[in-house]
Amino acid sequence: MALTLAEVPISPNGVTSSSMASPQKDALPEIDFLQLPTGQATSIPPDTCLTQTPRPFPNPPFLPVERGVYADLDITLTADQGQIDFGGEEKCNGLLYQLSSPYKVDGNFDFSYTPPTLRILPNNTINLSLINNLWNIPTKPQSSQNTNLHYHGFNVSPLPGSDDVLIHVPLLASSATPQDPYPMEVDIPPTHQSGLFWYHPHFHTTSDIQVLGGMSGGIIIEGIEKYYPIVTNPIATKEPILLPPASRVELLVIAGQSGDTYNLVSLLPLPPSTETPKKAYQLATVAVTGDQVTYNTGGKSLVDYITSQTPTELDPSQPSPHELAQLYIPNNHKGTFTFGNPRKGVFTINDKVYDQNRIDTTVQVGDIEEWTLLNATPGHHAFHIHQLDFLNMTNYDPTKPQGDQDTVDMPPCITDNNTQTCKELSKTVVRIPFVNPVITGVFVYHCHILAHEDRGMMQNIKVINPPLAAPVRDV
Numbered sequence: 001m002a003l004t005l006a007e008v009p010i011s012p013n014g015v016t017s018s019s020m021a022s023p024q025k026d027a028l029p030e031i032d033f034l035q036l037p038t039g040q041a042t043s044i045p046p047d048t049c050l051t052q053t054p055r056p057f058p059n060p061p062f063l064p065v066e067r068g069v070y071a072d073l074d075i076t077l078t079a080d081q082g083q084i085d086f087g088g089e090e091k092c093n094g095l096l097y098q099l100s101s102p103y104k105v106d107g108n109f110d111f112s113y114t115p116p117t118l119r120i121l122p123n124n125t126i127n128l129s130l131i132n133n134l135w136n137i138p139t140k141p142q143s144s145q146n147t148n149l150h151y152h153g154f155n156v157s158p159l160p161g162s163d164d165v166l167i168h169v170p171l172l173a174s175s176a177t178p179q180d181p182y183p184m185e186v187d188i189p190p191t192h193q194s195g196l197f198w199y200h201p202h203f204h205t206t207s208d209i210q211v212l213g214g215m216s217g218g219i220i221i222e223g224i225e226k227y228y229p230i231v232t233n234p235i236a237t238k239e240p241i242l243l244p245p246a247s248r249v250e251l252l253v254i255a256g257q258s259g260d261t262y263n264l265v266s267l268l269p270l271p272p273s274t275e276t277p278k279k280a281y282q283l284a285t286v287a288v289t290g291d292q293v294t295y296n297t298g299g300k301s302l303v304d305y306i307t308s309q310t311p312t313e314l315d316p317s318q319p320s321p322h323e324l325a326q327l328y329i330p331n332n333h334k335g336t337f338t339f340g341n342p343r344k345g346v347f348t349i350n351d352k353v354y355d356q357n358r359i360d361t362t363v364q365v366g367d368i369e370e371w372t373l374l375n376a377t378p379g380h381h382a383f384h385i386h387q388l389d390f391l392n393m394t395n396y397d398p399t400k401p402q403g404d405q406d407t408v409d410m411p412p413c414i415t416d417n418n419t420q421t422c423k424e425l426s427k428t429v430v431r432i433p434f435v436n437p438v439i440t441g442v443f444v445y446h447c448h449i450l451a452h453e454d455r456g457m458m459q460n461i462k463v464i465n466p467p468l469a470a471p472v473r474d475v
C-alpha cells in the first residue's frame with residue numbers, strides 16, 4: 001500500500017493534528033481473491049460487494065471511548081459471520097469480531113464496519129476472551145474454521161495464554177451451544193514502545209480469508225509523544241511511502257492555517273484489481289481548525305527542528321538502532337532465508353513449507369542475529385517476525401534517525417526478459433536483537449502476504465533462556 005499526503009503545504013508555524021493510517025488489509029498480487037485454501041471457490045466470505053466499489057472508510061469505535069482514561073482492558077470478542085453496515089441501505093457479507101462483554105448494547109451485538117480500536121498504556125494488561133462462531137463459513141476441511149488471535153507488533157510473551165498463534169480456538173460445538181471463551185492475558189511491559197499495532201487471526205491456512213473478510217482491528221499503545229518533545233515520528237515528506245502488508249505509519253501533519261484540508265490517499269488499486277487506479281483513493285482527511293500554535297525552534301524550520309531531536313525514554317534494555325548497526329556479528333549468528341514459490345499455490349522458506357511440529361531456527365536470549373532474506377520470486381514478499389523488532393540494514397544510513405520495524409518489504413528478483421524467471425535474487429538484510437528475557441518460547445516469522453503464509457511461507461523459531469530455565473513450550 002503506497003500512501004502519500006496530497007497537496008500538503010508545509011508551514012513552520014503550526015502543528016495541527018496527527019493522523020494514523022489504519023492497518024492495511026493484505027494485497028493479493030498472485031492469487032484469486034475469492035479462492036479458499038482448499039481450492040473451493042465461494043462468494044461468502046468475503047462478499048464481492050466489498051471489492052467492486054471503493055467506499056468511505058468510517059472510523060471504527062474506540063475502546064475506551066474517551067481518550068486519556070486508560071486501564072486494563074477486559075473484553076470478549078466473538079468471531080462470526082455477519083453483515084457489514086456502511087451506514088446506508090447497502091450491506092455486505094463479511095466476517096466480524098462481535099464485541100460483547102462488557103460493551104453489549106441493548107441485548108444485541110454492536111456490528112460495525114471494523115472491530116474496535118483498542119487503546120491502552122504500557123504496564124497494563126489486555127484480558128481478551130475469544131469465541132469462535134465461524135459456523136456458517138462453507139469451508140472444507142473442518143479445521144479451516146479454526147481461528148486464534150495475534151497481537152501484531154507487540155513485544156510480549158508468545159507463551160500459551162498470551163500472544164500464542166500456535167494454538168487454535170475450535171469452532172463452537174454447534175451454533176446454538178454456548179462455549180467457554182478462550183482467555184488471553186497479554187501483559188504489556190512498562191518499557192513497551194508506543195504506537196499503532198493491530199490484532200488479527202493467525203491460524204495457519206485460514207488467516208488470509210479471515211483477515212480479508214473483516215477480522216482485524218487496531219491497537220494504540222498510547223504515549224507516543226514521549227519519544228520527542230512535541231512530535232511522534234519525524235517523517236518529513238510529501239513523497240509516496242511504500243507500506244508492505246501489515247506495516248503501519250504514524251503521520252504528523254504540519255499545517256498552514258485554519259480551514260486547510262489535508263488528504264491521505266492510496267496510490268495502489270484495491271484488490272483484486274492490479275490495474276493502476278484512475279484516481280487516488282482517499283483514506284483519511286485532516287481538517288485544520290483553531291488558532292496556530294508556535295514553537296520555539298531556535299531559528300530552525302519546524303521540520304528541521306523535529307528531525308534533529310533526540311528521542312527520549314527509549315527502552316534501555318534494547319540496543320539503539322545505531323548501536324545495533326555497528327555491532328560485530330560472528331558467522332554463527334548469521335542466517336540466510338530464501339523465499340520461494342516453486343509451483344502455483346506453494347510458497348516456501350528455504351525450500352520448505354510450514355510444519356507446525358518442526359523447529360526451523362533456535363536462538364538464545366542475548367543473541368543478536370543477522371539474517372539475509374533472499375526473494376527468489378518475481379513478486380513482492382513481506383518479512384515479519386512476531387514478538388520482536390529488527391533493523392533493516394539494507395537502507396541503513398548512519399547520518400539519519402533510524403527506527404526498528406517488525407515488517408519489511410522484500411522486493412522482487414530481477415527477471416530474465418525472455419524466460420521471466422529470476423536471474424538475480426533480491427536481498428534484504430536485517431539485524432534482530434533477541435535480548436528481551438520476556439520473549440522465550442516458540443513463535444513464528446513469515447511472509448505477511450497472508451495468502452503466502454497460509455500456503456507455507458512461515459517457519460517456527462524457538463528462543464531459549466538456559467540460565468534462567470524459563471518456561472519453553474515444545475512443539
Ligand SMILES: [Cu+2]
Nearest residue numbers: 381447449452
Ligand atoms: Cu509472500
